[in-house]
Structures are given as structure tokens and as C-alpha cells.
Amino acid sequence: MTHAESFPKREHLVKTKDFRRAYKEGACFKKEPLALYRVANNLGENRVGFAVSARSIKLAARRNRIKRLLREAYRKTKNELRQGFDIVFSVRKNPAGPIKYEHLKKIFLELAGRADLLA
RNA sequence: AACGUGGACCGGGUGAUCGCUUUCGCCGAAAGGCGGGAGAGGAAAGUCCGAGCUCCAAAGAGCAGCGUAGCGGCUAACGGCCGCCCGCCGAAAGGCGCGGAUAAGAGCCACAGAGACGAGUCUUCUCUCCGAAAGGUGAGAAGGGUGAAACGCGGCAAUCUCUACGCGGAGCAAGACCAAAUAGGUCCCGAUCAAGGCGCGGCUCGCGCCUGUUGAAUUUCAUCAGCAUCGGGACGGGUAAGGUCGCAUGAUCCCGCCAGCAAUGACGGGACAAGAUAGAUGAUCGCCUCAUCCUGCUUUCGGGCAGGAUAAGACAAAACUCGGCUUACAGGUUCACGUGAAAA
RNA sequence: GCCCGCGUAGCUCAAUUGGCAGAGCAGGACACUCUUAAUGUCAAGGUUCCAAGUUCGAUUCUUGGCGCGGGCA
Secondary structure (H helix, E strand, O other): OOOOOOOOHHHEOOOHHHHHHHHHHOEEEEEOOEEEEEEEOOOOOOEEEEEEOOOOOOOHHHHHHHHHHHHHHHHHHHHHEOOOEEEEEEEOOOOOOOOOHHHHHHHHHHHHHHOOOEO
């Protein structure tokens, strides 16, 4: 059995096509510096992708950290979310100052609430 | 000890819970599950050099072009490293240096200055000659001023050039295989035999390769047209960041010993150490020691103690692989060396 | 990942054997006008992306950084 808080490859959004579809057709919710795109898929479970702009955030280490923290926030809360969506988290602008997990998680939860994803 | 100089090394440790990538074993028809192992750096960075490797059919010579530049050595190779010489900086330990060209030539040296590189003379003095004198001709010497440089076989070759040596081009998104899907394209230009064309990604030589077929119309040449082939260009359609390999045992790392001033090499023994592809190393909570800042107390004014805060806190993360260089970097460990001034 | 190109006034760009950094637009002041626009005149505006080096002298040449833009299946 899969553990409740695991996040295997199957749940990752991978294809460029899927990302394009989310941007184009999905509903968009923003709160600096994060943006959430949500579109229904017909798979019965969620797939999630994280996009961090390399143009505005130069340091690879910083980009990696933002992705990991977002992934962690998703992993911890995935059981409280409604299923059957493709979700993309996009970070376009470089947030000022150090990146804190607690801070990102707050924004994450707020956006998830606004996107009507919380069960 | 203080200040300084040059190397070498580290740049958290440990425990718990959840999670990721990969590999091995077991279970399972499969999806997957369980257990064990492994999992970022000294710069992984910039992409500045040098290689391996792959493709361009094959990769020759000369020229052009590009690169390097004291001498010698090391190396697979290098623009790297080591030793020595020279120049400059430093009191010293040391540091820095695109550090060839007196042989052939071209170009430039603004402004200022009389004059800026073989053309001449602004001022003064001496001598000679002409002249009554003022002054002038010629020769020599010195000085002032300008300027970076003032007559000297000037300076600039990080201006062309010359000399010596080296260099074919592109790059793992190279390239190979497999699968699926659609199409089995359209248009333009050139070539198709005795002299041409194409290739050797710049040119020449040299070398190699190619030149089929039908018809107009008849033996050949030449010309034209069709088909076919080859080369180049433009457009259209389809699929899409598809999968596997390349892809990690290597100029590898560690230890010992020998040769060498050294870089480095030989020998012996041991080790196997990330492999992702929207891109794996993370999150939370403890403890330990370190650092920085703030507050308070204390002091022999160097510091010490207590509490609190800060993301163990700097620079920053593999993307075919190595050897270097360069740049960024909180803090710490260690070895060797120097000592002028100031302070003690 | 690899390979290219570009940084000059607020903006768009010039500047060659290395020798006083300029043009157009925008902005400012003045004139003209009842007022505005247009037009004319005037002045201002620069660490030539940064730092070293060569040179008497660097936007230009050399080296190293920083920033920006593009291409490659």
C-alpha cells in the first residue's frame, strides 16, 4: 500500500502538453510570489507540477529550494485535497529575502482554499 | 605573542519521524509492496583553454586565417604546472610580468613646441670668411623652453608585419538503435562525358568520386524536352520534448616506497565512489560543539560569564567524462617562512 | 547542457589607421499665440556596464568579471 503522505512519479505532471493545457484552460489564482493553475483531468487523482522561472531566479540552488518546499507543502496536505485535477504552481518573480517553509505553506493553503480544492 | 607572507585541508556531527532517486534480494500475473546498500562541490559555477569520445566518405601538401611567445623541463595535451634567468614592486619572507624581432619593410606619434624621426635650426657662445658697421655665410659647442619622447642607429610590434611552433570542422540537444503516427510530398536552381561537375566546409595544388536513360531528328558534336539520379535552396504536412543505449573502471582515488631541486614519473598494495531527464539529496523536532549580533554582569581592559536572537547560518548544487585556469566564499584547522616602522 | 551576439544621454542609435564623445526623439527655459499644438532659439543632461593592463593618451586594443538577448532535438 502507498503511504498516505508519499509523492511518487505517477502524481507528477511531466508533459509539456499538460503544462500548456493548465496555463491555457485552467483557472488561475495568484498571491505573490506564487500562482496556481487548476484544470480537471479525468484520472480520478491529482497530478502536480512546479514551474520556477530561471530567468527571474538566477541561482539554481534557490530554484531547487523553492521547488522542494512547495513539493513538501503539497505532500503534507495532499490528503485534504479534492482529487481529479492537474495543478501547476508557478513562481515567476524572485521573492525578496530568505525563503521560509512556513511562509510558503501559508500561501499554498490560501491559494488551495481559493481554488476550491480543499475537501 | 603581534603584524605579515606562502602553501595544504575542512567547510558541520549525531538521533527520530515523514518523503524522493537509484541498485540488489525476496514476494506478486501485473500494478506494486517489504528489507538492505548508495545518493552534490571545492568551486558542481563562468564556459576561458586543453584532451578523450562521436559524426562529417577518406583528412594529404601549400597558402590564407587563428592561436601561443625568455630558456629548459613535466604532461595524453594545454594558453596549465615546475626550475632557472631578466625586469618591476616590497624593509623582508615574497609578489607581479602577452618577457621573441639590433635581421626586411609599412604605418602612427594629436595638442604644445623652432623642430616629432633622415627634415631642418628659436636663442647664446667660439672659430673662419665677407663687410667700415649693422649684419650675413659656413663649421663646432652649449643652454633655455615645449613635450611621454628632442637627434640616439627615439618610442609604439596588446598597429600591420617578420620569426619559431601548433591548429580540419562541429559538438552528447554529438551520435546509434527501436517503436508509434502521418506522408510516401510541392516548387525553384544546378549537373548528367572527353570536357565538365562535385567533394576534401576559406583558396590553390594534388587526390578521389560521378556523369544513367528516352525522345525531338539522322552518324557524331552541340542544343532542347521528359523520366531518373545526385547536389543546393524554399515551402507544406505529421509526430513531439517518445523509449533504450551513449552513461560512468577512469590519463580514477587512497596508502607505501624509489628516482628527481621540483612539476612529475615508475613500482607494490588496496578501494569502487551520484547518474536525474518538469530534472532525485528535502521537511519537521531534539542534542552537541562552532560562528555572528543584541542585552546584562564582570574585568588584570586582552577578555570572561549568563540569557536571547540568527535557516549550522558563506559561496553555491551534478547533467558525456577528465586535466587546468578564472571568478565567488561566513568561519575554522594546520605547516613553513619574514620582521623595517609602530606598539609591547 | 552546448553554441552565438550585444551593452554609449531618459529612449533609438552614431563615433576607424587610438587624439576635445555626437545626432534624432523625449524632458526644461524663453520667444511666437487670447490659450494649446506646431515652429524657432537657448542651455542642461555621460563613471561610454564594471575592474585591471598596454600606451604620452583607450568608447576603440588585451584580459577577467557583470548584465541582457537569441539559436540548437
